[in-house]
Structure formats: structure tokens, C-alpha cells
Amino acid sequence: MRKSFVVIVLAVLMALYTSLFVVQEGQRGIVLRFGKVLRDSENKPLVYAPGMHFKIPFIETVKSLDARIQTMDNQADRFVTSEKKDLIVDSYLKWRISDFSRYYLATGGGDVSQAEVLLKRKFSDRLRSEIGRLDVKEIVTDSRGKLMSDVRTALNTGTVDDGEEVAASGADDAIASAAARVERETTGKQPPLNSNSMAALGIEVIDVRIKQINLPAEVSDAIYQRMRAEREAVARRLRSQGQEEAEKLRASADYEVTRTLAEAERQARITRGEGDAESAKLFASAFSQAPDFYAFIRSLRAYEASFSNNQDVMVLSPDSDFFRYMKSPDSTRK
Incomplete structure (x- = not known):
């Protein structure tokens, strides 16, 4: 009897445990009974908020939907601006589920x-349309935020x-088809929604x-080559200007050197001339005081200068006045 009671208690606890389910924070729950969604009076799927809820064990299962903001990266793609110029645009978007029952059905x-x-197809089409209205300058500067x-x-x-939109894209048709499926599967008055919107x-x-x-x-290679050619032209111009300035400075320096040397030579000649004049003046004054001695x-x-080199040959008459001081005093008197 006691064992039976224990078995019954365990069975009740097991049934109670399996009948409880918890919807975590940041999620929403939708209950399926035999694979079919439980719906409300308007035939919309019942959505369970975060918390603890009950279900029929072994018959009902729970489908969890993420209520948090999600990020969707888009692969870089080629877009054409209003100037017919190609751009490679890398983008992303953040989205979340706003209507869980509609989202589940759609x-x-x-x-x-x-x-x-x-979402990716619709976003790509819309971004392509908006970029096609702007030029490159508007896309990369002030109009980027508005874009x-x-x-x-x-x-x-x-x-x-509005008269500017092109024909509906494949993404619009797919969204409209999903929205129509939602309308068919629900009853009651639905809020007015644009059939090609993500809402x-x-x-x-x-x-x-x-x-x-x-x-x-x-295009990047062509722009790089053009920029490189422009920089090389600027470098050549600056280099030629530097060479021109160097030649000017070199010529100016050469002129200053020549002028300084000429001025120094002129001063040296003037000083040498003044010294020679003073020397001649002193010599003349001394010579006038003792002519014989200075002669x-x-x-x-003159003898010293003439006979310093043993290889010199002088052809003079012995009676020349040049040798008068080399003769004996007696012959000089004669």
C-alpha cells in the first residue's frame, strides 16, 4: 500500500513537472497541441510572456521565439549612384519581433x-533604390544619416x-504573399498594414x-594611379624648385667668395704698396745720409744673389763697375 502511494505521488509530481514550462526573459512562448498552434478568439496564436505557465503534458509542446534585438549582417554588394558610379557597400541592420503571432504565421x-x-531581400532592394537617388558626395557626407x-x-x-517607385520587386511579392497567408489564417479586424512592409x-x-x-x-586602382601621378608631378615640381634655389644660393655664395677674395687682394696690394712706398722712403732717406755705405x-x-747658385754663369768685363768692391783698395783709388 505504501509503495503504491509513493508511486502515485511520484506520478503526480512527474505530471505536475511536465505540465509546467518556463518562458525565459527575452523570449516568448507559443504552445502547440498535437502540432497545431493554440489560438485565441481571433484565431491568432497564443503568445506566452516570460514566466511560469501550464500545459497539458505529453500533448502540448512549447515553441520559443527570441524577443531580443537581433543583428543581421549583409554581404558587401555593388550599388549604383545617381551619377552611374559603382560603390561597394557593406551594411547591417538590427531588428526584433514586434508581433509574435503574426511573425509565427508569416x-x-x-x-x-x-x-x-x-528581410535581407527587402533591405537590399530599398537600399539600392535610395542610393540610386544620391551622388557619391551625398552618400559619404551629410545625407548619409538621412539615407x-x-x-x-x-x-x-x-x-x-509616389510616382517615383519602380515596379514591385520579388521581395515585395514574397512579403505580400506571407501577409496574405496571415490574413487568411486569422479572423477579426486586423490593423491596417502595408503588405510590402516588414510590419x-x-x-x-x-x-x-x-x-x-x-x-x-x-576604380580604386585607377584612382590610385592618378593620385600617384599627381604626387609625382608635385614632387618633380618641388624638386626642380629646390634645385633652382640651390643654384641661386650656390651662385650667390660663389659671388661672395669672389668679391671677398678680390677685396682682400685689393687691400693686400694697397697695404703692400704702402709698405713698399714707406720702405723706399726710408731707404732713400738712409741712402741720402750715407751714399757710399749703402752703395x-x-x-x-747683389753679390749674394748672383753667386748663391754655383751653376750661374756671368759674362762681364773685369773692369765692370759691378766688381769694384772686389778689387783691392789701391786699384780702386787708381
Whole structure:
């Protein structure tokens, strides 16, 4: 009896445990009974908020949906501006589920990959349309913020026929088909939604950002070569200007050297001339005081200069006045 009681208690506890489920914070829960979604009076899927809830064990299962903001990176793609110039744009967007029941029905059971495929196609089409209206300068400067805002608004509210929109894209057709499926599977009055907006899928785009804008490789190479040629031309011009300035400075320095040397030579000649004049004056004054003595001194200097080299040959008459001081005094008197 006691064992039976224990078994019953364990069975009750097991049933109670399996009948409880917890929806974590940042998630929402949708209960499926035999694979079919539990719905409310308007035939919308019942959405369970975070917390503890009850379900029928072994019959009902729980499908969790992520309520947090999610980031979707887009592969860098080629876009054409209003100037018919190509740009490689790398971007991403942030989104979250705004209507869980609509999202569940539109994506075939809350399939995130299907939602992101539709979101990516719609985002690419919208971004291509917005970039096609702007030139490169507007995209990379002040209009870039407005571009992102316009893309986010168009994704959330959809596009309207304002006379400038092109024909509906494949993404618009897929979103409209998913929105129509939601309308068929629900009853009651639904809020008016644009069938080509992400709101029709129960998705809200929080933010859209461009991470990087590059030129295609062939354009970048051409621009680099042009910039390199321009820099080389500037370098050649600066180099020639430097050489010209160097020649000017060198010529000026040579002129200063020549002028300084000429001035020094002139001063040296003037000083030498003044010294020679003073020397001649002193010599003349001394010579006038003792002519015979200084005549004798000058003759001795002449002898020294003439006979210093043993190889010199002088052809003079012995009676020449040059040798008068080399004769005996008696012969000199005669």
C-alpha cells in the first residue's frame, strides 16, 4: 500500500513537472497541441510572456521565439549612384519581433532564416533604390544619416506609389504573399498594414547602418594611379624648385667668395704698396745720409744673389763697375 502511494505521488509530481514550462526573459512562448498552434478568439496564436505557465503534458509542446534585438549582417554588394558610379557597400541592420503571432504565421512557424531571407531581400532592394537617388558626395557626407533613416522607415512602413517607385520587386511579392497567408489564417479586424512592409511579417527594424563604402577594385586602382601621378608631378615640381634655389644660393655664395677674395687682394696690394712706398722712403732717406755705405751694402746683396747658385754663369768685363768692391783698395783709388 505504501509503495503504491509513493508511486502515485511520484506520478503526480512527474505530471505536475511536465505540465509546467518556463518562458525565459527575452523570449516568448507559443504552445502547440498535437502540432497545431493554440489560438485565441481571433484565431491568432497564443503568445506566452516570460514566466511560469501550464500545459497539458505529453500533448502540448512549447515553441520559443527570441524577443531580443537581433543583428543581421549583409554581404558587401555593388550599388549604383545617381551619377552611374559603382560603390561597394557593406551594411547591417538590427531588428526584433514586434508581433509574435503574426511573425509565427508569416514565417512558417517562427523560422528565423526565412524571416532574414525576406528581410535581407527587402533591405537590399530599398537600399539600392535610395542610393540610386544620391551622388557619391551625398552618400559619404551629410545625407548619409538621412539615407539610413529613410531606409529604416521604408522597411517598417512599406513603400507607397509616389510616382517615383519602380515596379514591385520579388521581395515585395514574397512579403505580400506571407501577409496574405496571415490574413487568411486569422479572423477579426486586423490593423491596417502595408503588405510590402516588414510590419506585415510582425518585424520591426530598429536600426540600419552602413559599415563601409568602397570603390570597386578597378576604380580604386585607377584612382590610385592618378593620385600617384599627381604626387609625382608635385614632387618633380618641388624638386626642380629646390634645385633652382640651390643654384641661386650656390651662385650667390660663389659671388661672395669672389668679391671677398678680390677685396682682400685689393687691400693686400694697397697695404703692400704702402709698405713698399714707406720702405723706399726710408731707404732713400738712409741712402741720402750715407751714399757710399749703402752703395756698398747693395753691392754685397747683389753679390749674394748672383753667386748663391754655383751653376750661374756671368759674362762681364773685369773692369765692370759691378766688381769694384772686389778689387783691392789701391786699384780702386787708381
